[in-house]
Amino acid sequence: MPRPRSLQPDRLAAAAVAIIDRDGLAGLTMRSAAAELGMSTMALYRYVADRDELELLVCEWVLRDLDTTVPDDPVWTEKIKTLCHRVRASLAAHQRVVPLLIANRQRCRAVLRWTETVLTVLTQAGFDDADRVVALRGLVAYLNGALLQESLGSLGGPGTLVMAALPAADFPLLRDTARRAVTVSLDDEFDGGLAIVLRGLAAMVS
């Protein structure tokens, strides 16, 4: 009998993500989100309790299509690799939400489902008890770190250029490596780092 809602949470999340993609994380405010939807600021509070909940909505929206079924790759390390690639692919178009995702990693349902699947693969591969804890944490630490680096602009960005311009006397290797780094593609960087972790994981179970 009450007045019907004029907005579904999906549209709210999509608008917030659009702002983040366009203006960065700092550009997202309750006012800017409301303006994007053509509503008044306080109208948003009919849909979210506070800004924190809006950010959670953003996280869920970005990962809404994340496939969390067990991949059918033959080897378990490749299953893990595929799972990581799926996350990275979902975030590719919305890199700036990565910090939000890390902050909300324990509350975001999609992340929990993804983690459950990773644990399924690890368990089938023979990990259990403390080893499984360490394996999961190590993998997630790398994934978070790598995604965050990309989100903050790792290779080829202004940060790398600053390092490339460092005085050769104080930082010869860093300067050299930064110059070399701009020639490494983002995909190669991510896959190379992931391969390191996967090799280390494989050595744990054999």
Next chain:
Amino acid sequence: MPRPRSLQPDRLAAAAVAIIDRDGLAGLTMRSAAAELGMSTMALYRYVADRDELELLVCEWVLRDLDTTVPDDPVWTEKIKTLCHRVRASLAAHQRVVPLLIANRQRCRAVLRWTETVLTVLTQAGFDDADRVVALRGLVAYLNGALLQESLGSLGGPGTLVMAALPAADFPLLRDTARRAVTVSLDDEFDGGLAIVLRGLAAMVS
């Protein structure tokens, strides 16, 4: 001939860190920092250009005693391990500044010196060209991710407890792993993950 400064940047940084340790990152504001020092808010701007520069000062202060000489461990992987332990030890008492450190990783001198040393070790171990780039990025990604996880409260914190309370029907392994996780010490978790990365790195060069 002018009026002498009543404050050295060191004291400013120390005060800011004290606030962060006590009240968290959100507790640090220009006003709270000034109050901590018994000065007026605007007086701080004689020492830093803006809040960003204050945060950089915080990063430098936290790592002011970081030893960036090449460790004398016999094996190169142990040198890397020691270098990572040194960073973690410096941050142990000030975990909440980790996000600041990651954001300022390209500008903080201590981080740059540390990275140069890591590259020295990697180079001596035989890494060069793209491999060295990938090795460094992978290691740093893990380190950042692991430190960030600890900073946000990884094991035994409320987040883990939430996961441990998840419905067994939907998240059997996640629930079980979270319950097991509280028995793994922070040191073991960090070292276990680092060992994974180091094994993967060693496989790269042999």
Next chain:
DNA sequence: GCTATTAAACGTACGCTGTACGCCTACGAA
């Protein structure tokens, strides 16, 4: 001892943020 000079320190103010609170209004059921 006095004064002029210089930068430190401070006070005020502005636009921004998240959001508590209260009012108005559109809608569906009766």
Next chain:
DNA sequence: TTCGTAGGCGTACAGCGTACGTTTAATAGC
């Protein structure tokens, strides 16, 4: 047609970073 419910909106407040102008303290030169 009327009423109850909840959606939508406007106002207001505390707190943020900081631009700008004024005041104050300490010293160099006389």
